Amino acid sequence: MTSCCIQLINPNTSLSMTERILTAARDVAAPGTDIFAVCPEEGAPSIEGHFDEAIAAIGVLQRIKEGREQGVDGHVIACFGDPGLLAARELASAPVIGIAEAAMHMATLVATRFTVVTTLPRTLIIARHLLQQYGFERHCARLRAIDLPVLSLEDGSGLARRKVREQCLNAKREDGVGAIVLGCAGMADLALELSAELEMPVIDGVSAAVKLIESLHGMKLSTSKQGDLDFPVQKELSGYFKGLN
Amino acid sequence: MTSCCIQLINPNTSLSMTERILTAARDVAAPGTDIFAVCPEEGAPSIEGHFDEAIAAIGVLQRIKEGREQGVDGHVIACFGDPGLLAARELASAPVIGIAEAAMHMATLVATRFTVVTTLPRTLIIARHLLQQYGFERHCARLRAIDLPVLSLEDGSGLARRKVREQCLNAKREDGVGAIVLGCAGMADLALELSAELEMPVIDGVSAAVKLIESLHGMKLSTSKQGDLDFPVQKELSGYFKGLN
Amino acid sequence: MTSCCIQLINPNTSLSMTERILTAARDVAAPGTDIFAVCPEEGAPSIEGHFDEAIAAIGVLQRIKEGREQGVDGHVIACFGDPGLLAARELASAPVIGIAEAAMHMATLVATRFTVVTTLPRTLIIARHLLQQYGFERHCARLRAIDLPVLSLEDGSGLARRKVREQCLNAKREDGVGAIVLGCAGMADLALELSAELEMPVIDGVSAAVKLIESLHGMKLSTSKQGDLDFPVQKELSGYFKGLN
């Protein structure tokens, strides 16, 4: 097998989160997989709603284009709303995986139903729409929010992490599920210890996405350029977006 | 009833299309409704895929913010993919309506099932996802594409318009539907004449969206700021996006 | 724009409720819109189940026929079960809107999910079936009943109205929704004050239906006579139903 180079895109502008995500990604990488992490230069420091996602999508596309020019073997969009996923698939020639889809797919392979634990309640609707689009509505028993912002996972206080653990325990006790999906890239480093403590799969999308890219790469599969994910129709983009396609 | 000021946003950068859409919108405006049209300064000249939509969403949000500051009573997003719709609803205080949703809603009020006629086949997936998100999968019997780009509707040749008519006739004959939804803002001016010729509702989303804004305005209803469509979480946006929230 | 004449049909025989509904309807009518209200001469004083609905449907059809002969521009069926809606669309040449569909459609335009608050628990199944038929199952987070009959809204005691308010407050607190749909024509006059108190859209179907009729009229759209909503097949009706088609 040839080596596999993965571009890990953190769609927000937080460098510390980018670093932490990279660590989580590298922890699961196969030998021969090379991962580097990027984030937008301009955009939002955290992504907590449709508005933030729309902004983040541009940064994602800019990085996708760079990655494509560098010839990477796959791209990961490391934000649980999978911002810009289908647009990125149009732009990319390599596979593109979002961490929400990655975690959800993996969850359905190890359990019949799962619970999602995410950050702010207002982001639940994004997860709901993704479940619907990916086909996993029936597989998701419940959506839970810790009611703290994304960056609270980074504040060193440990509060957010305690709340994630608490919601996971609640899910195990009340939801009748076999797995838990962590609904934020910033929770990536919690998956292993929570899996061990709860004795059930607690799934992080960052590592899941890395493995799916490796899988597609190993199968010599890439984003289909037949049909609606073909490269964007060539046209003159203007202003800030000039040359993005 | 107080007067109603509507900001009509063409998400692509084509000024001529912006003008034509404005005309269609004004044709159905109630007395007391004031409509002005804007488009992004920077972006894509036409929107034909997820990538184009991601770019267009930024232009939409910039215009939404301006419109909000101007105190408009409603915003219309005049592209059939409804790009940036939920993000725009977060940013706006007034109602925001996309033309795809508007046309689809209206179609279900006058017929049990409808056909969508749009431009490029690659955009069909966008309409499919919208039908799913809006709840109208069962109401849509078929999706048809004329297989010509959006701007061919503007090229003066009449070819695209003949193809739209042809697909509408096919839909009437073959699809068992009671209405047709025109799947592009650039087809707005065809609705009335096709309705007359086919003797069935052929629905343009631009006029539908204008009427829905007038309706919400008349009911004193606006985008809910309770829950997941509340204004974006305040945070420091950087670079090109600075100050957009 | 030409003026618009709307026939507002209260499907039950309560004259006082007919009056109150008319007031609510006129409150949102555009200049140039003329609304008059009718109710069946024979039938049920309130509609609280499938049986009542079946009876009400006949009164609705009788009034629809009259309205059609009078050349009205649209008909509203002002009972939350939308009794006889598709039959009425066959019989009418103008648009026909039910208040349940109207309120539900409007709710999806201002919020991602809504709660319905209605009267007797036994009517919840009717709302469930409508959500399914209209495509809004995923948009409705919960159905709530105040467990009081329809006419308790008219009894002057204020009890029913307090219970509606209470359920709306519960919905805001517990259901994670952005809007509330009032599930009875008799609650029409509560919408504005509850919207103001709860600071979120509380939607009345009577006014929503009026605006949708105005919208369709303004777009020169009417019920499709192509296909399954065409005028009833001509046949000899007998007895009480003679001449109804």
Added chain:
Amino acid sequence: MTSCCIQLINPNTSLSMTERILTAARDVAAPGTDIFAVCPEEGAPSIEGHFDEAIAAIGVLQRIKEGREQGVDGHVIACFGDPGLLAARELASAPVIGIAEAAMHMATLVATRFTVVTTLPRTLIIARHLLQQYGFERHCARLRAIDLPVLSLEDGSGLARRKVREQCLNAKREDGVGAIVLGCAGMADLALELSAELEMPVIDGVSAAVKLIESLHGMKLSTSKQGDLDFPVQKELSGYFKGLN
């Protein structure tokens, strides 16, 4: 087992069709089952759309009430749209079965997917809505119409019957189904011979409904009076409907 008395209600006013349906019903009746047939005195001679159904529902309810007073053990609504079914269940104390639901249920017990063959294309939407309400959308591969009115099945020319046979043959050849549901009470007498000729189940709802009533009767099950199918809320009905509840 006690004997079982079934009231067979033809919702249209055609006496000859009532007779023919009765014959089909008696052909499958168990020993100890007694069937008599009734039809409305006033109403529509055939039922071919929502409007006809709304009228027919009243006649059905009148007969249901009579049947209840006579102490029948079950009621069959012998029109493929199942007009007034849920209203009838409220009014009845014995079980009520519609022939569309009966045929569809039986079809799912002998085949994984089925085709419906009915009369006029405009009635297809009624079958579609029933499939959705009963839960059988995925089990129905296709809906076919012979494009002739209901009463053509009675005209002695044999044309309609030949067209039914033709559509059944087409269904066998093209639809990949294991069973066919006949979509009109007037086709009841065709089921056996078509089953024999096609060597696959061709299912008539009249006989299916009779057997389901016998089944429920044998299990001592009746329409639930707990919850939303309880007897109609007692209220003063007026005019033509006086005393119907």
Added chain:
Amino acid sequence: MTSCCIQLINPNTSLSMTERILTAARDVAAPGTDIFAVCPEEGAPSIEGHFDEAIAAIGVLQRIKEGREQGVDGHVIACFGDPGLLAARELASAPVIGIAEAAMHMATLVATRFTVVTTLPRTLIIARHLLQQYGFERHCARLRAIDLPVLSLEDGSGLARRKVREQCLNAKREDGVGAIVLGCAGMADLALELSAELEMPVIDGVSAAVKLIESLHGMKLSTSKQGDLDFPVQKELSGYFKGLN
């Protein structure tokens, strides 16, 4: 009507449960219906998960083959997971009915929504999948488990039976349903007394399946041999399975 001979298959190896199920079945049999009960010689003493079901399916198929050779008129699979149902339909020439499907179908004929009460929580996923496959997801309001193994229903202590009653009472009070489906063949003898006490239909699948076999037999309908339920493709089976087809 010709007499009807039904083979009742208990998929587990418990002879006492086989006897009890037979009694329940005979209690509802029509005159002229002859029922005999069999169970696998080898397999699992109770069925409480997918693994147990896979094993049970073989015993079911062995008995189906015997029954077919004996010329029975129908087969009942008397375990609530309907193990091996579609395989059995391929193998059989007579109709085959599972008790889960039978109970669920009957429930939808007497109520708009129902609750399932079953044994171990781990079997709920099987019921969920069946609801999905049969089309009754929307008709089932809730799934409840008594959290005791299947054979506790046979242990003479009465504990399991008290817990079933308790869950039925909870369902009546909390679930807003009109009927209850008993989710285990071992609960068959509870249906009548619980129906009487709760004054609502409490439905046992064993008797429901017997009546559905009688119904199909009376209609001269059998499992379709057209298409995907045709007899298994002839091939050489080896070892333990030799000659099973």
Added chain:
Amino acid sequence: MTSCCIQLINPNTSLSMTERILTAARDVAAPGTDIFAVCPEEGAPSIEGHFDEAIAAIGVLQRIKEGREQGVDGHVIACFGDPGLLAARELASAPVIGIAEAAMHMATLVATRFTVVTTLPRTLIIARHLLQQYGFERHCARLRAIDLPVLSLEDGSGLARRKVREQCLNAKREDGVGAIVLGCAGMADLALELSAELEMPVIDGVSAAVKLIESLHGMKLSTSKQGDLDFPVQKELSGYFKGLN
């Protein structure tokens, strides 16, 4: 990363197909992945319906148990119906992946919609049910069958392989899809060359399943033993099944 040992289970008894599948699996295995292939000693030489699947499930479980005792890191069920999948997950401690689910999951990651190409038409219903259970109904545009038995892929004539290619070309031309899923383990070796010829992803489930096992292994995720996939309830199995749990 630790090495990963995968047990590849061909559920039919064909040794030559087992060999071919093993080759396909090894072609995509990562360095450090060790794959060995087994098949049942007793059972069916090919799997072409529900009956064959029920038999195959036992052989799968026997091999799963052996694999568990050998301490393998994952099991692949290499038949497109995923026979015994959930039962196998109960029995196993390592992850278990079916090739149908594997191929379908992968397809949704590289295309918005896909077509399945399988062998006999009677197996289409199995694929339909899997799409429904896995959540991919909307992602599958069409199911195609070459109308030849499974073992024709092994007969050396090349006919079946030509027919697969033909259906793939038809899918590309007619179905509007971005990917094709090969619906039989016996087609595994066709995926790469068809992908190259058609210039779109043609996906084999054997290799997909291998990569998913590697992925789960790399993430230290295994089948959840919390809830409904826990090890089978311990009980005395008898006869042929003795000691299988």
